[in-house]
Amino acid sequence: MKHARITRRAFALGAGSLAACHAGVARALLRSDAESPSGLPAHVEALITRMTLEEKAGQLTLMPSAWSEDTAAFNPQSPPQHFEAQYRDVCAGRLGGVFNGSGLEAARRLQEAAVEKSRLGIPLLFAADVI
Numbered sequence: 001m002k003h004a005r006i007t008r009r010a011f012a013l014g015a016g017s018l019a020a021c022h023a024g025v026a027r028a029l030l031r032s033d034a035e036s037p038s039g040l041p042a043h044v045e046a047l048i049t050r051m052t053l054e055e056k057a058g059q060l061t062l063m064p065s066a067w068s069e070d071t072a073a074f075n076p077q078s079p080p081q082h083f084e085a086q087y088r089d090v091c092a093g094r095l096g097g098v099f100n101g102s103g104l105e106a107a108r109r110l111q112e113a114a115v116e117k118s119r120l121g122i123p124l125l126f127a128a129d130v131i
Contacts, residue, residue, distance in 0.1 A: 047120065051120065062127060063099065064099050065098050065100055067106035090117075099128070100128055
């Protein structure tokens with residue numbers, strides 16, 4: 001029984017055909033998320049245009065978690081902030097992230113508020129200082 005062999009020419013022709021097929025798909029994907037003059041994807045530019053100044057400032061705001069009163073001991077000079085006030089800030093788009101979160105339940109409640117109850121539905125960023 002003879003073994004089927006592929007020639008270099010057949011391999012090159014097949015590879016070229018495959019590349020040509022994928023080039024059309026890639027071009028269509030790139031065209032669907034066209035860039036604006038600022039260089040940002042169009043959907044990002046549209047979102048930024050819809051944002052109020054307060055919401056833009058809120059996206060830059062990262063606060064420590066207010067779920068537990070224990071975190072206030074590290075910074076006694078600052079006024080105490082309660083979880084419900086932080087929850088309202090998330091719903092209003094005045095808070096873009098939480099630093100040193102206090103567990104899954106608090107994170108889930110805040111993330112659901114950000115995505116489902118805020119006007120723009122932008123998810124929160126959760127951060128931690130880990131050494």
